[in-house]
Amino acid sequence: MAVPSSSTPVLSLRGATKRFGGLVAVNNLDFDVMEHQVMGLIGPNGSGKSTTLNLISGALRPSAGSILLRGAPITHLRAHAIARRGVARTFQLVRVLPSMTVLENIRAGAVFGHRRRWGHEADAFATQMAEKVGLAGKLAMRVSQLTYIDTKRVELARALASEPRVLLLDEWLAGLNPTELGEGIALVRRLRDEGRTILLVEHVMDAIRSLCDACVVMAAGAKIAEGTPDEVLSDPEVIRAYLGEEDA
Amino acid sequence: MDILITGLLLGGTYALIAMGLNLQYGMARIMNLANGEMLVAGGFAAFWLYNAGQVSPLLTVFLVAPLAFALNWLIYRVMLLPLVRRAKSRGQLEVDSILATFGLSFVAVGLMLMAFGGDYFSYSYLARPVSFLGDTYALNRMVAFLAAVVICGALYLWLERSRAGMSIRAIAVAPESARLVGIDVPRLAAIAFALGGAVTAAGGALISSFLTLDASTGVVFTLKALIIVIMGGVGDVRGTIVAALLLGVMETFVAALIDPGLTLAAAYLLFILILLFRPQGLFGQRTT
Amino acid sequence: MTGQELRALILSTLALAAAAALPALGSSYWLTMGVTIAMYTVLATSWALFSGPTHYISLATAAFFGVGTYTTAIGIELLPYWTLLPIAAALGAVMAALVGFATLRLSGVYFVIFTLGLAEFVRQIITWVQNLTGQKGLYVLTDLTEKHIYWQLLGLAALVYLAGWLIARSRLGFALRIIGDDEEVARHVGIDTALAKIVLFMVPGAVAAVAGAMLAPRYIYIEPSLAFTPMLSFQVVIMALLGGTGRLWGAVVGVIPFTLLWEAISASFPNQTTLLLGVAFLVIVYLLPRGFVGLLEDARRRLGGGGW
Incomplete structure (x- = not known):
């Protein structure tokens, strides 16, 4: 890592939950993103990753729980106010x-x-x-x-x-051809080397391994693993979650 | 007490009209601002048939409804479907359909003015007092109310039970998924729109038996129907009925106790309160 | 100031000077037409300032206009005429802010319905108050003539154009272009979209109220059905859309032909004006979705040989 992580979380989720009618899209989610950290949010389709980003950016309001930016709650702010806070x-x-x-x-x-x-x-x-x-x-x-x-x-x-203060990338690399993908990964890596704090939702495994300092894995709306990319991608429960998706 | 019942009687007919608009806006997704003119046209037909051949407005309903159905089906296919097809976004369709149906509304008023002139129309049908729970009411209001209840009930059952009714409710909730399960969305939207027009015209025939209409009163009914639909929740049949009864009672109270000239202002005040505090409708879930 | 802006400034000054010379013709018919055209130019241009970028269709013009008319009618007994214009502007702006607060957070349909009912709501309230006090109408007696009203309206038009130009160069103007393109993006780059729309809606609110206040001396006798005529709102919408809302000068391109057509139709077929209104709406939706401005720009693009 080019820039060492400090210990203040820039972004924290505490029990963040989003229900649509009877469906629980995000269930009691907790995690922290540290300053200068690149955090990956991964999981099978429909596991609630994009919904989580929408909760953070204010596109959706959480049904329960709280979201903090540098310790200050942004849970019930509207999207423009969240954008202004960084x-x-x-x-x-x-x-x-x-x-x-x-x-x-x-x-x-x-x-x-x-x-x-x-x-x-x-x-x-x-x-x-x-x-x-x-x-x-x-x-x-x-x-x-x-x-x-x-x-x-x-x-x-x-x-x-x-x-x-924190940049949210929602599948920014999706849909690129192999050459473009190389350029895209290099670009995000440069941002990381500048010391930016980034939370990214991603499907491209190469990108996750080469960019992320840490990952949170979601399945069916809940966090099932957290750690470095190598740790979580070898976790049996994570493998089961991904394979289970392919069975269906 | 008699104010309450008079209000409920009026609200019953309002429910019918608002139900028509709700079919068009909630199901076919077209905000039809020419809805009130369809009502006035239904009322004119009843007036004309009653004066020409003493035909009861109750019978006129059976004639007016299919005619209005056909006319509204045509309007949807010829005028509104092209707008649905060209719209790039929900917002654009909204603006286009508002302008187009305003256009239709003015054209309809213009044509009715040409055909019937600007006079008020009323006729005397069943204008006898009847007593009910110790008070007296006009028989025509009672009859219109009962007819409205029958039509509303039939419509409700049809939407809840029949296959076509369920498909129409499906396109209201999720037009994209409805297409995936093999529902012909443009066809059903046209039917919902046409049915909405038929229900409104039937309401017009009934309402003409106790209210005075003229060629340009349509917009007042459009406004009231819109307020009811929004108050009751778009696409919500039960909400529409409750909201209509509420509006009928409130108008009657205001007319009786304050000033008959303030009925629309009262409806409007109710609308402001709804917008400020429950924009999702009386029974709607708050969504983001 | 760029060369293009300087040219626009010179052209509009010349146009304004030419318009101001109209009373010198000595024709009372054309002076009356001039007042009508100036009034609709003011109303339609300020309407388009709001509705162009936001795509919200406001039918509240008659309500603001009527409030302005009543400001003069009630205030003329108590205050000098000139102080009434800023009072009308403030009342119109506050009313627009309240309407905006109640509806602009919601979808466009709610806004249309709300503004459609607004004029009727205010009219019923004023009628009711007048009934309570036993009054029918109010007299506005001033020594202002048609000529003075015309010049006042021209001055107001100049102010509206100036405001439009300033807004287009401001943060608010940039925010509105973003909102017009994609409201979701607008919110996520930090624009308080509801506030931007409310602030912008105060412009046509204030302008229509001032226009109403200026025209009150022309009517002499003010009663609710005259001050709050719903037709006014619809005419303004049609003229603005017919001209095209994409450019500041678009509205006036719609106002002049439609006013002349309207006068001609109401002179020869007084009962067919409603039909004309309806047909005009349909023409706009089906044939001229971007108005005359759109036609002109398409023509220029074809002549200019592509490019944007």
Whole structure:
């Protein structure tokens, strides 16, 4: 690891629960994400990973339990207030702003996010973030002209432009072809080496092994294992959860 | 006491109208702002048939309902389905259907003004007092209420029990999954929309037996029906009935005790309270 | 200021000066038309400022307008006329904020219904109060003539355009573009979408109230059914959409032809105005979803040979 983890949790979930009618999508979930840590949230389809991210970002409200950002509760705040306190995210299905240019998309994060900028300062910072994710030279393009991976880069740059305390990546690597996947993993690794705090939901095992400091494994809404990627991926219960999915 | 019963009688007819709108909005997912004009058209048919041949409004219902069904089916297929198909999002469909049905509503008012003029229409059908629980009520209101109860009950049973009814409820809850289990969504949405129009027109024929209508009163009924549907919960049949009775009673109280000119204002006040405190409807689950 | 902005500024100043010279023609017919067009330009442009980016259809124009009319009608006895305009603006803005607070967190359908009923609600309350006090209507007697009303409305129009231009350059304007594109993203980048919409809705609320206050001296005798005519709300929606809400100057492109058409129809077929309103709605939905502005931009794109 490039930057040592400190001992203050940036993000903590305590008993976080989400029920939809009779269905329990997230059940009594506890975990901490430390400063400078890259935490992977993994598990079979439908195990509640994306719902967990939605609870943290405020897209959904927890039915019970609490979510803390640096010790302060954000459980019942609305999404915009959570974003301002320093939680930025990308979406499982890419969401870029179709009527705007690449630069304007990224500027949205810089203007309204955790650290708020305006005017030339916002443009300069957005440009810097665009360069960081590999969009230099494409700033004036409409997002409709971009390739798929470039739209993903726009989303990532928009999230980074708010200077978040914690970055939530919801299957950011999904749907990329093998070459793009290599680029994508390298990009996230650079963010990790900068010392950013990241919580990522991911299916790509190579990415999990090479990026994550720690993993939480979910099945049917509950946490079934937690530890380093190597530890959890050799845990018999985790293997059963994944294989069980393939049987079905 | 007599205010309460008069209110319940009025609420029964409101329930029928709101049920029509609920079928269209809750099931077919079209906010039909021309709903009130369908009601006025039903009322005009009853007026005209009664004056021309002393046909009872109760019989007119059987004529008006199939006609309105056919007309609304056509409106859905020709005018609204293209909007459903071109909409990129739920929000866009909402805006388009609001504008299109407003357009329809004004066209309908314009046509009715042309055909019947701007006068008030009323006729005297069963305008006899009857006594009930020690007070007297107009017989036509009682009859209209009973007819509304019968129609509402039949509709409820049909939605709960029949295969088509269950499919319609399925498309209201989850249109995507309904498609997966082999339900022809556009066809059923058209039927729900048409049925909604038929129910509203039937309500209009009944209501014309005791209320005075004119070509441009439709919008008042649209507004009331919308308030009832939102209060009762979109797609919720029982909620609609309770909300309609509540509105009927409240209007009657306000008209009797404060000022008859304030009935719509009272309904509106109720609406504000619902929006502020229970936007998901009286019996709805709070969702995020 | 960029060259393009400078050109727009010069053009709009010239247009305003030309419009201000209208009373010099000496035709009372055209002056009356000028007042009507200026009034609808003010109302439709401010309507589009809100509804363009948010896609919420407001039918509250008549309610705000009526409140403004009554501000003048009641206040003229007590205060000088000029102080009534800011009072009307404040009342309209507060009312819009209350309406926004109750409905703008919810879906667009609720908003339409709520605003549809609003004018009727206020009208019934005022009628009831007047019945209690035994009054029918109120007289507004001033020495303001048609010409003065016209110039006031032009001034208000200039203010509305200025406000639109300033909003477009502000954080609020940027936030609204994001909301218009994707509200979910807007919330997640830190925009309080409900607050942004409420603040923005106060603009047409205040503007319509001021317009109502300015027109009250023209009516002389004010009664609820005149001040709160629901037709006004619908006409404003049609004119704004017919012109196109994508550009600040879009509304006026719809206002001028529709006002002329409306006058012509109501002169020769007074009973068919409702039908005209309905047909106009259908034309907008099925033939001109982006209004005249959309037509012009498509034409320019075809001539310009592609590109965006």
